Amino acid sequence: LCLAEYLDWRRYFDDWITVSDVAREAAHRAGDRSGEAMAWNNLGLSLREAGRMEEAVEAQTRARDLYQATGDSLGEVMAWNNLGLALEQIGRVEEAVEAHIRARDLHQTTGDRRREAMAWNNLGIALQKVGRVEEAVEAHIRARDLHQATGDRHREAMAWNNLGIALELAGRVEEAITSYDKAAQLHQEAANWYRAGETLGNLARAHEAAHRPADARAAWLQAADSYTQAGATEEAAAAQADANATDTAPPPPTLT
Structure with a gap:
């Protein structure tokens, strides 16, 4: 999971997809739902950068649902943000606007100014x-x-x-x-x-x-x-x- 930012900056998107998928599988086998949600989120980001938008939407939806299920409001709002970005890329822009508004409002509620x-x-x-x-x-x-x-x-x-x-x-x-x-x-x-x-x-x-x-x-x-x-x-x-x-x-x- 910690490799995500480096692989993003260096644009090693295929490696990022592979690493994220391995992390997702490892977290799932270990029963680590929080780690699995993070891995789904990273997988969605890497798929979006690689142009695989439909898969990215699915991954970000899975991440959002897992974050909601584990009560991780910070992770949930991050997934809403990333879901909005993926929705934009496949032309579902009105849905993307709503997703970003949802993310913005949640961040304002939690006081997370950076996000x-x-x-x-x-x-x-x-x-x-x-x-x-x-x-x-x-x-x-x-x-x-x-x-x-x-x-x-x-x-x-x-x-x-x-x-x-x-x-x-x-x-x-x-x-x-x-x-x-x-x-x-x-x-x-x-x-x-x-x-x-x-x-x-x-x-x-x-x-x-x-x-x-x-x-x-x-x-x-x-x-x-x-x-x-x-x-x-x-x-x-x-x-x-x-x-x-x-x-x-x-x-x-x-x-x-």
């Missing part, structure tokens, strides 16, 4: 997908502020990135550029190079939308460098190609 911030961020993503953009902006601002207050720089960076996307959707491109720039700085400080590459790509697209090709090219080159440091050679090559063609229509930004 409440995560729920606000995830809720903002779901609200973006159903077209409730102004609500999404407010949700990401709440997430950012709570992550700042709790000192979680990694997730603060993710909230800045997603706030930038919501601001772009609201037509507030200059504010979006500021948000992306802040997110990229935080990811670089943490040496989270893959996330830095994603955010710098978003920054480049925002500069393109603002008709600043020189700034866009500079951001694409930084993105290529970040991806290279992350060992993501395909993404690095794509960013380098975009740096050489900044006048083409940019793809949509990347949520984190």
Whole structure:
């Protein structure tokens, strides 16, 4: 179970699935329902990252039900959060919004500000997908502020990135550029190079939308460098190609 965060950051998703499944089976055989719930949760996360969304929904539902059965309210709300993320990925976005609201409300009840911030961020993503953009902006601002207050720089960076996307959707491109720039700085400080590459790509697209090709090219080159440091050679090559063609229509930004 303790390997989950490392395998996530290093993007070893197949290993993460294998390790989580072994943990789930071991906990089940030992009659450790709490450990089994945690393993189901990690399995759901790893399946989602690997693109196996239907299986991820099933795993997160199993985790939620086990957490409920064992009276683990903290685990339950975490599973609600992750279930919402998986539901988004298979197009069940209205259900995802409700799941994230449930998670947010439970975190507020327990006073867990760090996880409440995560729920606000995830809720903002779901609200973006159903077209409730102004609500999404407010949700990401709440997430950012709570992550700042709790000192979680990694997730603060993710909230800045997603706030930038919501601001772009609201037509507030200059504010979006500021948000992306802040997110990229935080990811670089943490040496989270893959996330830095994603955010710098978003920054480049925002500069393109603002008709600043020189700034866009500079951001694409930084993105290529970040991806290279992350060992993501395909993404690095794509960013380098975009740096050489900044006048083409940019793809949509990347949520984190």
